[in-house]
Amino acid sequence: MKWNLRHLRVFLAVARLSSVSRAAEECNLSQPAVTQAMAKLERMLGQPLFRHQSQGLFATPAGELLAARVRRALDRIDEAAAPISPRLSQTATRAQLEALIALRELENFTLAARQLGLAQPTVHRAVSALESEARRPLFERSAMGLRSSRAARALADAARLAFAELDQAVMELAELEGREAGEIVIGALPLSRSSILARAIIAFRRTRPRISIRIAEGRYDDLLRGLRMGDIDFLLGALRDPLPIGDVVQQALFEDEVILVVGPDHPMLDREDLTLGELAALPWVVARRATPTRQIFDQLFEGRDRPESVVETGSLILMRQLLRESDHIGIVSGLQVASEIDLGLLVPLPFQPPDGQRLIGLTSRVGWIPTAAQQAMIGELEKAVRQRSY
Numbered sequence: 001m002k003w004n005l006r007h008l009r010v011f012l013a014v015a016r017l018s019s020v021s022r023a024a025e026e027c028n029l030s031q032p033a034v035t036q037a038m039a040k041l042e043r044m045l046g047q048p049l050f051r052h053q054s055q056g057l058f059a060t061p062a063g064e065l066l067a068a069r070v071r072r073a074l075d076r077i078d079e080a081a082a083p084i085s086p087r088l089s090q091t092a093t094r095a096q097l098e099a100l101i102a103l104r105e106l107e108n109f110t111l112a113a114r115q116l117g118l119a120q121p122t123v124h125r126a127v128s129a130l131e132s133e134a135r136r137p138l139f140e141r142s143a144m145g146l147r148s149s150r151a152a153r154a155l156a157d158a159a160r161l162a163f164a165e166l167d168q169a170v171m172e173l174a175e176l177e178g179r180e181a182g183e184i185v186i187g188a189l190p191l192s193r194s195s196i197l198a199r200a201i202i203a204f205r206r207t208r209p210r211i212s213i214r215i216a217e218g219r220y221d222d223l224l225r226g227l228r229m230g231d232i233d234f235l236l237g238a239l240r241d242p243l244p245i246g247d248v249v250q251q252a253l254f255e256d257e258v259i260l261v262v263g264p265d266h267p268m269l270d271r272e273d274l275t276l277g278e279l280a281a282l283p284w285v286v287a288r289r290a291t292p293t294r295q296i297f298d299q300l301f302e303g304r305d306r307p308e309s310v311v312e313t314g315s316l317i318l319m320r321q322l323l324r325e326s327d328h329i330g331i332v333s334g335l336q337v338a339s340e341i342d343l344g345l346l347v348p349l350p351f352q353p354p355d356g357q358r359l360i361g362l363t364s365r366v367g368w369i370p371t372a373a374q375q376a377m378i379g380e381l382e383k384a385v386r387q388r389s390y
Contacts, residue, residue, distance in 0.1 A: 001044065003166055005077075005094050007037040008070045011049070014038060015067045018056035045173055062173055069169035072369075073162035080158035084134045084151045091133050097159040099126035103139065104156035107146045157229060161365075164230030171211075171371045183212040184377055187223035187363075189237025190316055190336065196388065197236060200380035211373050219314065220291065224248070227365060233374055235363040236381065238292040238333075251362045253385045257334045258296045258356040260349040261341070263324045274351040276304055283309035285319045285330045292358040297331045300353050320346070333358075 013023035014034065024034045042049050049063035059067060074089075077097070081089035102112035103123065113120040131138050138152035148156070171182035188197060201213060216223060216232050220240075226232040228247060239250045260279075268274060268282070284307045287293040291314075301307070311328070313319060316336060322328045323346055330337075330346075331353075340346040362378065364370075370378065 001166070001170055003094055003163075004037075004040075005074070005092065005097075006090075007041050009074065009090070010034055010037045011041055012067060012070055012074070014050065014057060015059045015063060018058055020057065045170075047173060047177065062176055065172050065176065066169050069165050069172070073165040073169075076158040076162045076165070077155070080151075080155040084136075084138075084155065088130070088133050088155075092130060093126075094163075096126040096130050097156070097163075099123045100130060100138070100152065101156045101160055103127055103146065104148045104153055107139075107148065109146075161230040168369075168371050168374075171373055175372050180208055180210040180373070182371075182373070183214055184374055185214045185216055185232045186377070187216045187218075187227055187232040187235040187237075189220060189223070189235065190314070190333075196381065196384045199384040199387070200377065203380045203383065204377050208373055208376065213377075219288070224363070227363065230365075233364070233370070234368075234378070237360065237363075239359040239361050239363065240292065241359075247366050248363050249366055250359075251364075252359045253361040253382065254359075254388070255357050256360050258293050258331060258358055259334045259337075259352055261323060261330050261332060261337055261346045262328070262349055263326070264344055264347050266327055266329075266347070266349075268329075268349060269347055272350050274349065276301065276351075279329060279349075279351065280305050280307045282307065283311070283326070283328045285311045285313065285322050285328050287331070288312055288314045293331060293333065296353055296356055296358065299355065300331075 010023060010027050010029065013026050014020060017023050017026065020031050020034050020038075023029075024031045027034065029037075038049065045062070045066070047062040048060050049066060050057040051060055077092070078089040081092065098116060099112065099118075099122075102115050103109065106112045106115065109120050109123055113123045116123060127138065134151075138149050138155075139146045140149065167182060174181035186197070197215075204211075204213070216226060220235075220237070223232060223235055224244060227235055228245070238256070239252060243250065262269065268278070271278075280301065284297075286297050289312070311318075311322065316332070319330050319332060320337070320340060323330045329349065334341075334348075337346050341348065362381070
């Protein structure tokens, strides 16, 4: 939805003052301009935002809901824009901020224009207008391309979160009318793509069949960045200890066991007296660095001779294949390989890590307020965890 930020600021003024005339005076606009802006906003949203009474204009439930989200969105932009220029928050347009976001991400005018579907001069003018208001460059130009300043990065990141907040407003307004709109984006780490997430989606679909669900997959660092930028609503998977950064929060759902597994013909399966020294002499398949599973592997051999033959991978498919066709030892979530163990394709070793527990749960932004649909999805995930049979 193509929001007009100036219209949203006028909307907040009308909602706060309950008066078109006072809002017009505060925003330095004519009364007809304010009236037209509110009418345009109501047409775009397809809902009345104000009730006309003798005492003035009062927000409808839709208006109250929108005002709460708009206030949060604009506060983000205002806070980031204030150190750059006192007037920038009032003059910056949505198109200018979208150009800033694309250029901050891609650091190239041609690529930014292509991403936005615009001509390069259009993007250049949008960013130049912001720089003109700031009275300083927001990007450093060099032979290597563009590099955004700290202020530009802060404003671009704030604008992305503001636009995500406005997307949530659209979802909530649709819910208010009994409609379904918008998209839920879940950052899914490997374990979460098991039956837990599938069961939650199936249950969610029974009550909200038309809301789009997108599963973002990838490395934790990439998913965390998407979460912090507002591209992802929440992450589902192994929690980090310590917390990677202060602007996210974690909610534990259940405890998972990390186990050592091998193929069914592994020579160590008949050994009940296995030692770490013997295991260290064998080849291993381990998770990538800085993951909870890798931390358990590192703790297992802390102060001891470590395995010299190690394959590091984030691919569970590759790990499974190596374990089934060789004498490698894998360290992996028991939940992730539960089906292979049930089928006899993989077998837990007699020796297991003494401290192999890790927490699985949700990660979200500090201060994030989920919509009813997003909260319903989280509720289904929590229900799927309670009903799990493993």
